[in-house]
Amino acid sequence: MKYWLLALIGVMTTVSAPAVEVASLFTAEVPLDQRERDPRAAAYDAALREVVLRVSGSEVLADADLYEALFPDPAAYVVQFQPGARDTLVVTFDGQALERTLRSAGQTVWGGDRPLTLVWLAVDWGQGEREIVGAADVLERPDDGRSGNRNRQLRDRVLDVAARRGLPVAFPLLDSEDLERIEFSDVWGGFDERVIAASARYDVNSILIGRVRATGAVEQARWTYFFGDEQRNWSGQAETVMAQVSELLASQFAIGGNEPVRAVTLRVGGITSVEAYGDVQQTLASVNVIEHFTVAEVAGDRVTFRVDAHGGAERLARALRFEGLVEQDRIDMSAFGVSDPALDTLDFFYGP
Numbered sequence: 001m002k003y004w005l006l007a008l009i010g011v012m013t014t015v016s017a018p019a020v021e022v023a024s025l026f027t028a029e030v031p032l033d034q035r036e037r038d039p040r041a042a043a044y045d046a047a048l049r050e051v052v053l054r055v056s057g058s059e060v061l062a063d064a065d066l067y068e069a070l071f072p073d074p075a076a077y078v079v080q081f082q083p084g085a086r087d088t089l090v091v092t093f094d095g096q097a098l099e100r101t102l103r104s105a106g107q108t109v110w111g112g113d114r115p116l117t118l119v120w121l122a123v124d125w126g127q128g129e130r131e132i133v134g135a136a137d138v139l140e141r142p143d144d145g146r147s148g149n150r151n152r153q154l155r156d157r158v159l160d161v162a163a164r165r166g167l168p169v170a171f172p173l174l175d176s177e178d179l180e181r182i183e184f185s186d187v188w189g190g191f192d193e194r195v196i197a198a199s200a201r202y203d204v205n206s207i208l209i210g211r212v213r214a215t216g217a218v219e220q221a222r223w224t225y226f227f228g229d230e231q232r233n234w235s236g237q238a239e240t241v242m243a244q245v246s247e248l249l250a251s252q253f254a255i256g257g258n259e260p261v262r263a264v265t266l267r268v269g270g271i272t273s274v275e276a277y278g279d280v281q282q283t284l285a286s287v288n289v290i291e292h293f294t295v296a297e298v299a300g301d302r303v304t305f306r307v308d309a310h311g312g313a314e315r316l317a318r319a320l321r322f323e324g325l326v327e328q329d330r331i332d333m334s335a336f337g338v339s340d341p342a343l344d345t346l347d348f349f350y351g352p
Contacts, residue, residue, distance in 0.1 A: 022112045022166050026051055026095040029084045040089070041075065047091035048074040054166030055098065056107050057250050058243075070101055103257035110254035111288035115205030115227065115322070116168040117245065119158060120195050122187035124213045125150065130184050134174035154212070154238070161239045165246040170202065177201065187211065192224060205322070208245060210238070227252075252318065253288075255310045261291050262312035263344065266305040268325065270350040277303065280325075280350055287319045313344050320348055 028047035036042040048071060052060055060067055071077070080092040099109045121133040133151045155171060162169040172178050181198040185191075188211050199207050206227035213220045223241045225232045225248075232248065234241050271277050280303070284293050289310045297304040309316040321327055328347035 022054075022114050022168060025054055025112045025166050026098065027090065027092040029088050029090045032083075032087050032089040034087075040081075043089040044074040044078055044081075044091060047089070048077065048093060050164060051093055051098065052102075053164070055095075055110055056102050057110070057247060057254065060102070060107055066105075070105055070107075103255075106256065106258040108250065108254040108256045109288075110166075110250050113286065113288065114166065114168055114253070115249055116170060117162075117206045117208050118170050118172065118199050118202050118204040119208045119210065120172060120182075120187050120199075121154065121158070121210040121212065122184055123151070123154065124188070124211075126213075126215045130188070132174060132182070132184055132187060133171060135171035136173070150214075158238045158242065161242045165242060167242065167246055167249075169242075170204065172198075172202070190224075192226070196226065206245075206249075208241070210241070253322075255289055255315075259310045259315075260312070261308050261310055264307045264309050264313045264316050265296070265345040266293075266307045266316070266320075267302055267345070267347045268305065268350055269302040269328075269347070271303050272301050276350055276352065279352065283320075283323050283325070287316075287323060289315050289319045313346055317346055320346070325350060 028050040030043050030046040030050065032039050032043050049061055049067075052067070052071075060070065077093045077097055078091060079094050082090050084090045102109050119133075122130070123133060124130050131151060133155050135155075159169060172182075178198060182194060186194045187209060192209060195209055196207060206225065209224045209226075211222045219237070221235060221237065221241070223234045223236075225234070225241075225245060227249070230248070232244070234244055268280055271280060284290055284305065284307070291308040291310060293305050293307040295303060296306045307316060317327055325348040328349060
């Protein structure tokens with residue numbers, strides 16, 4: 001059963017589901033504390049820390065000396081600011097300048113194309129009250145009362161911490177189509193194959209399944225996460241788990257500043273029209289592991305590209321699978337002590 005699950009979620013993440021562009025990656029809304037000696041400067045620093053967390057993870061922030069050395073003047077990176085709601089300041093930074101600073105120091109950088117995660121969250125409120133948390137307030141009737149408010153608060157907690165980490169997150173609609181396929185017992189009882197099958201309509205990249213038992217002030221939660229061939233099981237608060245999801249995805253997609261750029265020969269078949277050729281070109285231009293690419297040869301429906309990629313063929317292959325291209329089988333001869341130049345050659349197929 002486990003292998004069937006991994007195969008199904010692998011198809012969902014590598015073929016059907018494109019990345020989601022996080023438009024506000026370099027923007028943060030933070031409190032504007034008038035008690036500070038310089039309220040705006042303090043807000044700039046708080047906002048920059050939030051953005052660095054999204055873009056580079058927790059390592060830079062964990063080293064206070066490193067952070068101060070890299071960003072002695074947060075205001076130098078600010079391109080726009082405006083008042084927010086309830087005594088806050090919305091600050092936007094120069095993303096390219098931030099990335100250059102991080103890369104020059106050998107730190108990782110995670111771009112704006114990020115996996116969309118669908119969250120199935122089953123909550124046992126006690127005394128027989130059990131519910132799945134849905135997506136939209138419009139589905140919550142005025143007579144939902146305390147139940148609707150509790151669900152909304154729990155959903156907002158997940159959305160808030162995901163936004164702080166720059167993670168695109170969605171909840172199921174829980175409309176008639178969902179309710180025909182999924183019951184509370186499926187999510188709560190660990191029938192993950194049913195949850196994954198019901199998730200196919202949402203065209204997502206990854207799935208997080210949560211089971212929360214909330215009794216009074218005590219909250220116990222179990223989580224299962226699926227992405228590609230990864231399956232992780234965690235326990236803890238939503239804030240902790242979303243941070244773990246972020247760190248896992250960053251380890252897959254973030255690029256180290258000291259990661260070498262290697263030349264890769266990329267052959268893409270199935271390009272049978274000008275539109276398909278343009279689509280592939282646009283895809284390559286958007287992949288953040290690619291430093292530069294040129295067309296080397298066109299033969300029939302196959303185009304050969306010369307690609308300079310951070311991390312070489314393996315990182316490039318992972319990124320292209322994520323973008324929806326289908327990789328053809330490769331035979332790795334390195335286990336037999338054979339140095340194979342084909343390891344720097346990738347064969348993919350384009351299918352709109």
